[in-house]
Amino acid sequence: MNLLDGLNPAQSDAVQTSLGPLLILAGAGSGKTKTLTHRIAYLIANESVWPSEILAVTFTNKAAREMRERLGLLLCQDSNNRGFMPWMGTFHGICVRLLRLEGEAIGIGHNFVIYDEDDRQGLIKQAMKQLSIGDNEIKAKSVSGQISTSKNEMVDSSEYESLASLPYQKNVAKIYKKYESLRKTAGALDFDDLLLEAVRLLREKPEIRAKWQKQFKHILIDEYQDTNAAQYNIIKLLVNDNRNICVVGDDWQSIYSWRGADFTNILNFERDFPGAKVVKLEQNYRSTGNILDAATNVIAKNVQRTDKKLWTAEGAGAPVLVHALPDEAEEANLVAERVSSQVAIGARKFGDFAVLYRTNAQSYTLERSFIRFRVPYQIIGGVRFYDRKEVKDIIAYLRLIYQPQDRMSFSRIVNVPTRGVGATSLEKFLLWQAGTGMDIVAALINVEQTSIVTARAKMALISLGEKLRILQLMIDKSSPTEIIERVLELTGYRDYISDGTPQAEDREANLSSLLSDAQNFVNLSEFLEEVALMSSADTSSSDQKVTLMTLHAAKGLEFPVVFMVGMEEGILPHARVYEAGPAELEEERRLAYVGMTRAREELHLTYAGSRMQFGQRGYNQVSRFIGDMGSEVAMTSVSEPRVIPDQDFYSDELFSIGETVRSASFGTGEIIEIDGLALTIRFDDGRTKKLNAEYARLEKI
DNA sequence: TCATTTAACGTTTTT
DNA sequence: CGTTAAATGA
Numbered sequence: 001m002n003l004l005d006g007l008n009p010a011q012s013d014a015v016q017t018s019l020g021p022l023l024i025l026a027g028a029g030s031g032k033t034k035t036l037t038h039r040i041a042y043l044i045a046n047e048s049v050w051p052s053e054i055l056a057v058t059f060t061n062k063a064a065r066e067m068r069e070r071l072g073l074l075l076c077q078d079s080n081n082r083g084f085m086p087w088m089g090t091f092h093g094i095c096v097r098l099l100r101l102e103g104e105a106i107g108i109g110h111n112f113v114i115y116d117e118d119d120r121q122g123l124i125k126q127a128m129k130q131l132s133i134g135d136n137e138i139k140a141k142s143v144s145g146q147i148s149t150s151k152n153e154m155v156d157s158s159e160y161e162s163l164a165s166l167p168y169q170k171n172v173a174k175i176y177k178k179y180e181s182l183r184k185t186a187g188a189l190d191f192d193d194l195l196l197e198a199v200r201l202l203r204e205k206p207e208i209r210a211k212w213q214k215q216f217k218h219i220l221i222d223e224y225q226d227t228n229a230a231q232y233n234i235i236k237l238l239v240n241d242n243r244n245i246c247v248v249g250d251d252w253q254s255i256y257s258w259r260g261a262d263f264t265n266i267l268n269f270e271r272d273f274p275g276a277k278v279v280k281l282e283q284n285y286r287s288t289g290n291i292l293d294a295a296t297n298v299i300a301k302n303v304q305r306t307d308k309k310l311w312t313a314e315g316a317g318a319p320v321l322v323h324a325l326p327d328e329a330e331e332a333n334l335v336a337e338r339v340s341s342q343v344a345i346g347a348r349k350f351g352d353f354a355v356l357y358r359t360n361a362q363s364y365t366l367e368r369s370f371i372r373f374r375v376p377y378q379i380i381g382g383v384r385f386y387d388r389k390e391v392k393d394i395i396a397y398l399r400l401i402y403q404p405q406d407r408m409s410f411s412r413i414v415n416v417p418t419r420g421v422g423a424t425s426l427e428k429f430l431l432w433q434a435g436t437g438m439d440i441v442a443a444l445i446n447v448e449q450t451s452i453v454t455a456r457a458k459m460a461l462i463s464l465g466e467k468l469r470i471l472q473l474m475i476d477k478s479s480p481t482e483i484i485e486r487v488l489e490l491t492g493y494r495d496y497i498s499d500g501t502p503q504a505e506d507r508e509a510n511l512s513s514l515l516s517d518a519q520n521f522v523n524l525s526e527f528l529e530e531v532a533l534m535s536s537a538d539t540s541s542s543d544q545k546v547t548l549m550t551l552h553a554a555k556g557l558e559f560p561v562v563f564m565v566g567m568e569e570g571i572l573p574h575a576r577v578y579e580a581g582p583a584e585l586e587e588e589r590r591l592a593y594v595g596m597t598r599a600r601e602e603l604h605l606t607y608a609g610s611r612m613q614f615g616q617r618g619y620n621q622v623s624r625f626i627g628d629m630g631s632e633v634a635m636t637s638v639s640e641p642r643v644i645p646d647q648d649f650y651s652d653e654l655f656s657i658g659e660t661v662r663s664a665s666f667g668t669g670e671i672i673e674i675d676g677l678a679l680t681i682r683f684d685d686g687r688t689k690k691l692n693a694e695y696a697r698l699e700k701i
Numbered sequence: 702t703c704a705t706t707t708a709a710c711g712t713t714t715t716t
Numbered sequence: 717c718g719t720t721a722a723a724t725g726a
Contacts, residue, residue, distance in 0.1 A: 060716085092716055117715085190714055260713065359713055364717085381715085417704090422702050533716070554712045574713055591714080614711070615717045 001041045003074065006033070013038045014246075014279040018047050018218075021273035022246040023266070027310040028295070028597035029286025032248050036222060037067055039246065040086060041074040043218055043579040053111035054086035055216040055238070057094060059223040061173040062538045063556060064088045087216070089232045092191060092533050095198040098212070099189075100525070105205050107190070108197060111525070113403045114532035115183070115190040117389070120144050122194055122408055123186070127178035138171055146172050147179065148529055151192035152198065152228045152260030156180075163217065185434075195230035197598035202237040213240040219316045223556075224249035224269070228260035236272075244272055251306050252299050255552060255591050257583075267306065282309050288317025291603045294629040295596040301628055302586045320596075320634040322567075323606045328362075331608045332369035335563050336602070339546055340373045342561075350376055351543030352631050354559040355472055356551050356595045358572045361563065370546065378542060386531050390507045391514050395531055397487045398480075400474045402524055404439035419464065425457040439466045450669035467491060480518040480527040564592075568620035592625045605634075 011031060014024050015038045026032035038058060042211050043049040058064040068088055072079030079085065079220065087094060099108055124140045144534070158179050159621050161173040162320060162615070183190065189197060216238055224247035239245050247269060254263035270276045284292055292312050299305065325331040335355055342348045355366055363379055370377045385391065393416055396409040415421045420510050423439045432452045433443040444465025446460050467490045488494045488511070497507040521527035541547060549557070566572060573588035596603060607622050661671060
């Protein structure tokens with residue numbers, strides 16, 4: 001198979017330029033993933049580069065997985081054969097691998113755990129408590145943001161302290177310092193640390209740096225416009241004298257500056273790597289002419305950007321449609337109705353549609369309409385699977401046995417299931433444990449040595465410690481699945497969640513999903529890593545359902561039909577950027593551009609005259625971006641007054657909580673919970689059932 | 702110590 | 717509006 005087949009001249013040029021720095025400026029839909037994949041395959045097949053000598057960085061785990069699969073096909077290799085595959089993954093994933101291997105050199109134990117946003121905020125709260133800083137003057141969330149921003153800019157706690165001038169900043173500096181020390185004793189790294197510590201490792205240990213520079217003969221970075229300072233430094237530290245670095249990106253699609261991403265990295269590539277070759281991919285293979293023109297007109301208003309001339313060989317296609325609606329409920333109905341009718345006539349399948357919005361909160365109304373119109377949907381993002389309570393509980397057990405210094409995880413599970421150890425006992429125990437030099441599990445077993453806690457609490461703690469010890473012994477010889485099963489059994493967690501309440505089934509289902517996820521892993525370490533770095537964009541999607549997600553989550557995806565809802569001033573562009581300045585407004589514009597260019601054949605934009613926001617009705621103007629699109633490509637639809645026959649649809653008002661109903665199969669009972677179409681009913685015989693309001697033929701009494 | 706009720710609070714986007 | 721943190725009583 002010729003690896004250059006099916007590539008256009010620019011793509012082919014990029015694939016064959018295997019030596020020296022290369023910048024690929026790839027417009028939306030210009031086949032950049034294809035180019036990148038072919039380039040890697042070309043290096044392996046034609047340039048005799050070993051897969052292990054290639055480092056490929058992607059933006060999401062999903063992108064890495066897809067690239068691995070495509071590469072497997074191109075090279076006729078099994079993509080599961082990790083030994084044959086290049087180093088592929090996100091910056092965070094790569095850094096974890098590097099730190100597990102080499103972290104000891106800078107004092108990072110091989111069994112560090114990874115803290116997510118919740119863990120970080122929890123630890124900040126602890127730090128504030130120890131410093132006697134009340135959370136009414138300073139919010140843990142805001143401190144977390146400050147710390148994250150600082151870390152992304154590679155500002156450590158000492159440097160932050162020296163820069164702090166305002167009293168608020170001085171307080172944050174104190175918390176930052178305390179947070180860092182607590183985090184280190186817990187044997188944990190937060191998301192930002194993963195990058196930061198990798199930089200420190202490569203900076204402070206020249207022999208390690210030299211080793212990996214030699215290892216990675218070729219480095220490829222996708223979505224280069226979204227790299228932050230720490231990531232930029234990692235790249236600079238890993239590139240060797242041969243400078244075989246290839247970066248791909250599009251400054252028009254930079255939408256993560258709030259996370260520290262700096263798209264001047266891509267603008268400065270030629271300065272950083274003198275003599276770099278630049279290849280522009282300007283042919284768009286995704287969207288019709290009208291969609292592309294409308295999107296280009298929007299982005300054209302930005303001042304800070306490179307010049308590109310995206311073009312398509314496709315025809316103009318259908319005009320971009322703009323729909324004005326009275327309120328957000330009507331907006332959602334329009335979307336659901338159009339999806340529903342197009343599927344009904346067989347023109348499309350549900351998976352052809354995506355609905356994109358600026359903020360997660362907007363998904364609520366859409367969900368309600370989708371349920372009403374019986375349109376199957378999936379939400380990408382929102383509450384992540386690994387953020388569910390029961391899943392986090394089990395993960396906390398796993399983390400604690402893996403890293404017995406992890407106080408956050410211990411605090412989470414010490415009384416889950418309830419074992420009579422309250423806040424006061426926990427505090428006293430931890431105080432004593434810190435002074436003993438023992439890790440948490442050891443301290444639990446030896447809690448007899450102290451009289452700081454009550455006899456009752458001692459019993460519970462010793463018993464917990466013994467269970468954890470048994471679990472710890474399993475780490476090296478058992479699979480993650482086996483360990484989780486044992487956790488559930490030993491701690492009585494399974495009984496704890498199956499308490500007969502209606503939510504029990506959901507929780508059990510979540511645990512089953514966790515168990516089946518775990519089966520893909522052979523050791524606990526890898527499983528915990530996956531869990532920590534799994535992103536919302538990584539959830540597998542079904543083509544039988546309409547996809548709902550934020551504009552940010554849509555990056556890199558494409559759909560035949562795209563609805564962008566909430567095209568209003570205050571939402572897109574978001575109200576917060578008004579005060580922030582022109583740079584932030586330009587990012588909103590790029591966000592609109594990213595959303596529009598996800599569409600292949602049809603693009604619908606909707607806005608509502610009024611909308612519920614913060615529990616109050618607000619009135620927004622149409623987004624300025626609509627006006628920028630140009631009337632020749634964007635048509636405003638005349639939305640005829642539509643009457644939605646209510647009796648055809650299930651309405652929430654039909655049933656309410658507390659009502660008594662009779663079911664043909666289960667007898668009479670009381671409704672105790674309503675979730676869309678799902679009614680949870682406690683029947684008189686004591687059984688609790690979840691029934692579908694539509695099919696259950698319930699009779700009101 | 703724990704469960705239930707009440708109050709406050711928040712909306713950008715996420716690895 | 718909906719969720720989560722504090723407060724209260726058992």
